[in-house]
Amino acid sequence: MKTIDRNYLLDSRQMAHFVADGYLRFDGLVPDEINQAVMAEIDAGTIKGAPAGTPLSQCYTGSAIKQMLDMPEIRGMIHSLVGADPLFDHDAVHVREPLEGKAQGLHADSIIDTRWEDFDIQIMYFPHEVPLEMGGTLVLPGSHFRRVNEMDIAGYQNMVGQLPMVCPAGSILILHHGIWHCGRQNKTDQRRYMFKVRLNPAEPQQRLWNTDDLEEDYAAHREIFAGPVDPNDIQVILAKQQPWLEYATGRLEIVNRVRMWRYLTGDDNFDVHYWLTRLENRPSRN
DSSP states (O other), rough: OOOOOOOGEEEHHHHHHHHHHHEEEEETTTHHHHHHHHHHHHHHHHOOOOOOOOOOOGEEEEEEEEHHHSSHHHHHHHHHHOOOSSSEEEEEEEOOTOOOOOOOOOOSOOTTTOOOOOOOOEEEEEEEEGGGGGGEEEETTTTSSSSSOOGGTTTTOOOOEEEOOOOOEEEEEETTTOEEEEEEOOOOSSOEEEEEEEEEEESOOOOOGGGGGGGOOOTOOOTSSOOOOOOTTTHHHHOOOOSSOOOHHHHHHHHHHHHHHHHHHHTTOSSTTHHHHHHHHGGGGG
């Protein structure tokens, strides 16, 4: 793999949003020539993945999908989250036919996954414009720490704060593998395309992004609920409440986010409002 320019890597605030929300969204990123080439490959059925565990650098040779994945902006996202050359897990071309009569049920993938801090990513690529009537993928921000057995949540609909992927052509959605999501009903007279690829990390997921803006001095554990609040403060980002969460339950989500942030940064002293530190206070074990 070629060395990536650090300017294309995610920054610490983007990483914090990924930890808190379970996704990152980039609208209209992929140029139209690649979008058109990918849709032609989808129609021709020529997109071929690889055996699970194959380094991504060895996948999609000669395909427009490789052109998309090799864009420096997308390589930077991948590098920041799962490393320079992650492993191919699987891919899927999701096609929604015109005037469908139903939508996919809300679900989470990989019910056998028992990992906690480590995570895979799923890249969802929308090669054409997706208006609301076309449905698009829907995700529930902040649901990625809620372990469920795939379709057990299929009966839930219209969750407060849900995000329908209404977007321009060439948009990218990067998801934590545990997030709740579904494909919505296509009510138009056109086919809807979405390409998905799942990637596994092949190296420790620690400080892989551009950490130039990472604040290292957390010794004071400053109080984020007193005085002016800076929305760009990492502790504020990690403490935000998702609208579908009841407040007390949301505290558990903050603990999970702190655990993940400690893993990503290697900083075992980081905390948000003392939530995890108080749980680690076990004098009887000292």
